[in-house]
Amino acid sequence: MIKTLMASIREYKKDSILTPLFVTLEVILEVLIPFFMAGIIDIGLANADMPFTIRMGLTLTVAAVLSLICGALSGKYAAKASAGFAKNLRKDMFYRIQGFSFSNIDKFSPESLVTRLTTDVTNVQNAYQMIIRILIRGPVMLIFALVMAVGINRELSMIFFCAIPILGFGLFFIAIKAHPHFEKVFRTYDFLNGVVREDVTAIRTVKSYVREDYEISIFKKISKQVFDRFVNAEKIVAWNAPLMQFTMYVSILLISWLAGELIVQEEMTTGQLMSMIVYATQILSSLMMLSMVFVMIIIAASSARRIVEVLTEESSLKDPENPVEVVKDGSIDFDNVNFSYSGDSNKCSLHDISIHIKSGETIGIIGSTGSAKSTLVQLIPRLYDATTGSVKVGGIDVREYGLDAIRSQVAMVLQKNTLFSGTIKENLRWGNPNATDEEIKKACILSQADEFVSAFPDGYDTYIEQGGTNVSGGQKQRLCIARALLRNPKILILDDSTSAVDTKTDAMIRKAFREDIPNTTKIIIAQRISSVEDADKVIVMDGGRIDAFDTPENLMKTNKIYREVYESQVNGGKNE
Ligand SMILES: Nc1ncnc2c1ncn2[C@@H]1O[C@H](COP(=O)(O)OP(=O)(O)O)[C@@H](O)[C@H]1O
Ligand SMILES: [Mg+2]
Structure with missing residues (x-):
């Protein structure tokens, strides 16, 4: 599945690689900042060494600005990579669908193809952006911050090694719990799409049968269902924040308490304590980010599956090996x-x-x-x-x-034939792109369409609205016959x-x-x-x-x- 999707990244590979690169740089700089800060506090201020303090201060500022720039760049490339990926996915699906036979289309239904081309692609696009930014940012930050923390004080860092599994397991548990609820939300959402599309495309029928109230009641019911299910899913995910905060504050408390004793014994400095606290926030929030991406990926997985279904669907009609190109007669x-x-x-x-x-x-x-x-x-x-x-x-x-x-x-x-938006002439040329104006007129005379077409102020250049709503049923039928005649069929x-x-x-x-x-x-x-x-x-x-x-x-x-x-x-x- 992933391979099929990846094939659509194509020219956006560069952006997809630059994003995590800049994310990594950004994170490394972010992790270095507390380190410089510790330097200022412990050496610069403690010894009242002004030149050192200024030097460190400048380094810190440069690091902060660089990290900001890297962050902005990674954001830009991520947006380009994910939007480009989505564009290619839509294009690939659209091309596939053009090759579908009637039975392929029966299998998916036009409604579901539209949802797949729009909503599903957007879901995958968002997930992709998250993956190349946050999914990289989380682990990189976790590892670097941990390394730095261990560098400062190995014993105190043990607190992280206890907190990470507890929080990690908790977040994972929440995500697993929430998953079926999100699946339900999206299934209901699909259903809502279907109802809306059916109602809106058939709005004339709905109105002529005075079924508006009924349609509204159905719509309300499903809307409410989407709402309820979404709230249910979010209720579970909402546990993320308290769990995260609880672990974080307990960790910070423990660090401060233990570090206090170490500082008194002069085995640790105030600057180091401060850095440790910043690392605590960085480490635990990177876990939080990871769990959020995890939920996103789970949500997008079903969308991705539906996209891949279209991309891998083989047209049930194929040209033979050595096709016969001439049709002898019309028997x-x-x-x-x-x-x-x-x-x-x-x-x-x-x-x-x-x-x-x-x-x-x-x-x-x-x-x-x-x-x-x-x-x-x-x-x-x-x-x-x-x-x-x-x-x-x-x-x-x-x-x-x-x-x-x-x-x-x-x-x-x-x-059930359709005319497309465009002039009458353009529509008729579907039958034969090279048809001359005389041939078009002749076909229309045959199908008895010439009389009413000529009566239009713009004649054959009359614009047909989307779905052919500005011609009557009988007129549309005659135009469709003329279009078929222009093919000169056997x-x-x-x-x-x-x-x-x-x-x-x-x-x-x-x-x-x-x-x-x-x-x-x-x-x-x-x-x-x-x-x-x-x-x-x-x-x-x-x-x-x-x-x-x-x-x-x-x-x-x-x-x-x-x-x-x-x-x-x-x-x-x-x-x-
Ligand atoms: N796309 C389709 N998929 C499945 N069954 C279909 C499809 N189109 C028509 N049918 C079924 O085939 C049968 C014949 O339909 P159809 O050929 O449209 O009849 P008619 O044109 O004589 O009214 C019906 O039972 C109909 O339900
Ligand atoms: Mg029929």
């Missing part, structure tokens, strides 16, 4: 295809699918929601791979094509893509398809029977199986599901 063959989203063959969403579609045919697909219509067509551009059996396009298994080759020839308008799949378009426009789109792109295989998933009535053949889906695959006329005579849908829609219309 499609499903041979004994079974498909399961989880890969578990007991929970198949598609069962035993075998169909053969000729290049240039128009195929309709109908079936109730959940009958796996979308699932079926997603296998064609290889958004998912068949679990068993094979899907062929142009007579060749889709797994043998380069991913780019197959996807550029199979254009799919997804059921296969065009419309997954319920005209549901928000009126029947007349829908018919015009199909007519345009028939006349202008006769060689493209067209697959149209629809709720309305009228959308598939003029297709060459229609697939009737039922519970992940093909119920029938025939011409609309034959289906009318032979297929119960088709006839029922027809009658409910056509007769229902007549009775109105």
